[in-house]
Amino acid sequence: MAEIAVGLVVDKLIPLLTEEAHLLRGVHNEIEDIKCDLEFLLAFLKDADAGAEKDQRTISSHGVKVWVKKLRQEAFEVEDAIDEYTHLMAQQRRPHKHRFISFLRRNACLVIKLKSRHDIASKIQEIKQRVRDINDKSAAYGFNSTQAGSATTENKKWYDPRADSCFLQENEVVGIQYTRDRLIALVEDESPQRRVISLVGMGGLGKTTLARQVYVRVKGHFDCHAWIEVSLSYSKVELLQNLLRKFYQAREEPFPAGIDVMDQITLTEKIRDYLQGKSYCVVFDDVWNSTFWADIKNALPDQNEKLGRTIITTRDVNVANFCKESALVDIHELQPLPPDTAWELFCNRAFKKDFQGRCPPNLEKLSHEILQRCDGLPLAIVVIAGLLSTKDKNANEWGEFLTSLSSKMESDERLASIEKILYLSYYDLPYYLKSCFLYFGCFPEDYSIRRRRLIRQWIAEGFVGPKKGKTLEVIAEEYLADLINRSMVQVSELDFDGKPKSCKIHDLLREIVLKKMVDSHFSKVLSSSDSKFRGLARRVSVPDISGVDLESSSKTYQVRSLYMFVKDKIPTSFVSTISKNFKFLKVLDFEDTPSLDHLPEDIGILFHLRYLSVRGTRVGFLPTSIGKLENLETLDLKQSLVYELPVQISKLHKLRHLLAYNIDQKADFHINKQRGIKVKKGIGRLKALQKLYFLEADTVGVDVLKELSELTELRKLGMKKLRNEDGKTLCCSIQKMEHLESLDISSISEKETLDLESMSSPPKFLQRLYLKGHLRKFPEWITELQNLIGIRISRSKLEDDPLNALQNLPNLLELGIYYDAYYGEKMHFEQGAFPKLKVLDLYDLSKLNSIVIEEGALCNLETFEIGLCPQLKEVPSGFQHLRNLERLLVFEMPAHLLMFQNFQSMQTIPQVRFTFFLSGEWYRLALKDISKLQSYIQEHNEVDWNSLPFEEVLIIYFDVMFCSVHRQRLYEVGGALKTLRCRILRKSEICSLPMLRPMLNMSQNKVQFWTCIYKIELHVLWLCF
DSSP: OHHHHHHHHHHHHHHHHHTTGGGGTTTHHHHHHHHHHHHHHHHHHHHHHHHHHHOTTSHHHHHHHHHHHHHHHHHHHHHHHHHHHHHHHHHHHOOOSSHHHHHHHHHHTHHHHHHHHHHHHHHHHHHHHHHHHHHHTGGGGTOOGGGHHHHHHOOOOOOOGGGGGGGOOGGGOOSOHHHHHHHHHHHTOOOOSOEEEEEEOSTTSSHHHHHHHHHHHHGGGSSEEEEEEEESSOOHHHHHHHHHHHHHHHTTOOOOTTGGGOOHHHHHHHHHHHHTTOOEEEEEEEEOOTTHHHHHGGGSOSSOSSOEEEEEEESOHHHHHHHTTTSEEEEEEOOOOOHHHHHHHHHHHHSTTTSTTOOOGGGHHHHHHHHHHHTTOHHHHHHHHHHHTTSOOOHHHHHHHHHTHHHHHHHSHHHHHHHHHHHHHHHTSOHHHHHHHHGGGGSOTTOOEEHHHHHHHHHHHTOOOOBTTBOHHHHHHHHHHHHHHTTSSEEEEEOTTSOEEEEEOOHHHHHHHHHHHHHHTSOEEOBTTBOBOOTTOSEEEESOOTTOBOSSOSOGGGOOEEEEOOOSOOOHHHHHHHHHHTTTOSEEEOTTOTTOOOOOTTGGGOTTOOEEEOTTSOOOOOOGGGGGOTTOOEEEOTTSSOOBOOGGGGGOTTOOEEEOOEEOTTSOSOTTSEEOBBOOTTGGGOTTOSEEEEEETTOTTOOHHHHGGGOTTOSEEEEEEEOGGGHHHHHHHHTTOTTOOEEEEEESSTTSBOOOTTOSSOOTTOOEEEEESBOSSOOGGGGGOTTOOEEEEESOOBSSOTHHHHTTOTTOOEEEEETTSBOOSEEEEOTTOSTTOOEEEEEOOTTOOEEEEOTTTTTTOOEEEEEOOTTOOSSOBTGGGOTTOOEEEEESOOHHHHHHOOOGGGTTOSEEEEEEEETTEEEEEEHHHHHHHHHHHHHTTTSOGGGSOHHHHHHHHHHHHHHHHTHHHHHHTHHHHHHHHHHHHSGGGGGGOTTTHHHHHTOOSHHHHHHHHHHHHHHHHHHHO
16 A cells, blocks of 8 residues: 555656756755655555455565555655645745845744755655665565566465356346346347447446356357456466367367467467357456457457357446447446345345245344445345354344444455455556545545545645646546446436536445555544544544544644534634644645634645635635635635635635635525625736636626636636626637636626627637526527537527527537526427437426427437426427437426326326425425326316316325325225215304315305315315324
8 A cells, every 4th residue: 555655755756856846956866866766666566565465464465564564654754854845945935025024034034944954855865765775675575576466466265255156046136137138138139240248337246147147048049158257367368268168168079289389369360260150159257458359359250140249247347448449339337236126135145044035023124234234235245144144043143243244344254255356446446546546435424525526636635647738637537437437436426418426435345445544544534433643644534523632633744634524513723723733734625514614814824735625614704824825726615605805815826726606595596696706806817727606797996807818727617797898808808718618607687688799709618608697689609619518598588599599509418498598488499409418408488388399309308307387388299209308307387287288298208207386395296196186187077176276286186195095094984074074064064164164155156165075075084194
């Protein structure tokens, strides 16, 4: 685990020795030497770490661990010394606004500064020598660079439960039957084109089991078949030799002479010739190398008369993607088992012998808690349930097992196999991805982390190295995509463009992360049970502030990142000591800490701070010392109470992301429900800004819009409270933002017009456009945005249908039209319109009464949301043409539409939801519920349903649904209902129902009278239940 620490230090030294060389004056040569030594050691540290973990009981392994630990400590020392030295140098060169005072101050502190610099320089010299000694004496610790390659190839025997998948009986297979049958159909498809079927997922998801179940059922249908285990490292020649032998073995033919001495080309030709005119099916199990297909594709004929099928199991989707260059590829991404299936598998394994696969009542609660720890991973379920099947079925023993499960994962050989299998993915990561992966351990369990938050913190930590022609943010996105492709990270929520909005890691992978974090001093999670900060941890996460003591520790100076996930009140004394106790902080994250109401006044002391977030706190202002944070890259003020930025913000020349807005949750859907921040003069000096939102344009005495023209690196811009006269200046500034990808602008009021017509050359890379406010006409330049993927317009009062201008945009994926953005009566989606659109939102369009969808329009639409269109008379015409529609969400639509319309065209849509806001609460109904309601209305035509408010109709429906659930009790009170009906019909006894009398008095005719009787019956039923 020194690999991460050393790698990060080397990455830090490279820009320091070039771009920031002036900060290393006096120690430049020493730092250069240290960098060279560390780069040499880094070349084989990965193997050192992996080798030490593989065999922890040998003397050699212990020596390697000592060597790794020493090197990690020296890497930390290097980082500390350099951070302290660069801070001192920066202080010395920081000017005062008065030159004479600056001169006096520099000279007064000169002796102190020189002494401090000399001390640190001496310390760097010592570190340099120690690093060199570690390198020279590495052999004494049982390891040197020439031995590095052997560590990862060592094949120490250990219990591998995956081998059991070869011998599963039909009744032992749970949860994969449907997928298995689909794959079999693909394999046996008659198309002669070479096809690759790739099963992708994290370790332990059952890829091998699924592949084996398919293979044993189809192999008899092929002339040649083979099952090849590939694993992490393989020889190309040995792989081809093995494949050829398996083909001969399956056909019971003698092996040809000379296989063992053939080279790669000869073997490839031999296999290719052998397969000519034959059908074949090959499974390559456990493939890691993304270019694996290049090694074997030439051996497997493509233009063949008969079927050619290849099945690949892998943890990395890039393995499958690489095959697309020369084969038809089907990718099947396996997911954790759903709860019901996981429970079935658990019970089959844990109680098969004693209880015929059923869980006894006394163990049900404990079993569910144990199963929850498996988080749907079949490997973990099978191993843990198998171990529990050998234990006595009493609650005490199972409770002890649950309590000690984490420790047993290391000590018990069978349970340890789970982690060993999962560890393989970790050891295959390069060091820069290891640090990114371990970072997930800083967040609480089951915590979904926003993508943008994660990559900004990675950048602040220094995990992301530069690449020519790419921003750090783009590179960090690639890192995250790599971890997702390797099945190390799970996507929690996807955006409409296919990018992850948030992500997390599997619970069992998190167990590995937590152990690695402790071993490598990567991070420390403090809690009430472990409240003291000890050791060399570089990051501290605080999910619970109670009992945590960070103020008295003398070791906190080493901490580079502090994360607070605290809902309770944070002590004022703790906040005030942050600047002094954590002087090397790079990341300070207070997101969603509601009790925080201020930042320390001296926060400017944190010279190295790069990421500061007070999102979701009660912080109301920023200290003026914030202007000293010259390395700050991200300032996140979203949903805080900060409404105005101090003028010192203009000094933050490295600031890349300034995020600030507040949503008034109590306000209605007003155009200013979301407010931005006010800035002072000088915002144009922040030339490194990439994201800036939201600024308020009506700041008195500051020409914000004109200064925006200086921010040419902006990728995202959000503006609030624009006036009509601001339009030309804003358009002029936007045209200079060549890299702009997202633009969100709002007018100061609903009556104010947004003047956007003077934009002659809009940013060509613009992808997202959000306009809120009145428009005289739809801006023509929008039709030129060939890269636009999302557009939302609101309150625009357009009388001409905007679909005409938007329908031919080639890459549009999302379209939202809200709050009378369109003031017309009809929307017409013509044939061929919106060919790529995935998401369509239509909401609060008061005049819309008709929607027509022609066949061939919206051919890729997946989600359609529509609501609050009171004039809409019928279901959109042409709904049946939306063959790819997966979700239809209907909000607060007219009662007559829901009560009497035919929804037959919606029957094929997988998810249909109707949502209503009644009596202060939201109600959600599925399509089947609406169909039942309509059937009920038709069956009871004696009721004047048209005269009833829709709220009462729904209440009646809910009561009926409630009664159907309790049908038995309905029969029990049936007699009481008959008596009640008789009493109601006898007018003399109506006085016995004083609370319901007004309902009867309102009845003007027979139908209304029976309607009231029916409602009284339901009311009594409700009271009975």
